[in-house]
Amino acid sequence: MKLTSALLALLSLLTTALALPQASPPYPGTTPAPWPTLNRTTPYFNLVTSVRNISPTNFGFTNLYLHAYHSGAGLNDAVLLADRTRAARGFLNGTYAVFNLGGPFSYGMRTGYVPYGSWGPAYLNAGTGERGFAISDGRFVRVDGNFGGWMGIVCDWWRNVPQLFMR
Structure with a gap:
């Protein structure tokens, strides 16, 4: 079997590309920042909703578990579903809330800022993720002064399932 000249040229380019040296750090004399070391400071946990003042209109929003709704490369909206078996399993790394979503990476909790709004998405x-989370009296909370509680059971927002929002 004969290789055509175009195929030989392509193979030549591929071997050349593989032989190139690795890219240097962005600034001479520096090294890339290492991936942060994760130190679990609490037992693993699952976040589950507990509705205050249960009524016929909000009864279905109790016992929902935190899940990740894929929204882009490495990006997920925090949503609430009844499926406990595939819920996001988390732990605290200091005051960072870190979750295992079943892949090779860790995923951290972040809260969104909505200008002039009184609540933002998680x-x-x-x-x-961002620092500032804790478990206090069995509740998952923000420890900064701007935390007004969680609301994820009020409405099905962008994803047509209940989403987690911070007040």
Whole structure:
């Protein structure tokens, strides 16, 4: 079997590309920042909703578990579903809330800012997320002064399932 000249040229380019040296750091004398070391400071947990003042209109929003709704490369909206078996399993790394979504990366909790709004969405994005979370009296809370509680059971927002929002 004879190789055509175009195929030989392509193979030549591929071997050349594989032989190129690795890219250097962005600035001479520096090394890329290492992936942060994760140190679990709490037992693993699952976040589950508990509705205050249950009524006929909000009864279906109790016992929902935190899940990730894929919205882009390494990006997920925090949603609430009844499926406990595939729920996001988390732990605290200091005050970072880190979740295992079944892949090779860790996913950290982040909260979104909505200008002039009184609530913003929660996300589970690749990485360690943002600091400022704790478990207090069995509740998952933000420890900064701007936390007004969680609301995820009020409406099905962008994803047509209940989403987690911070007040």
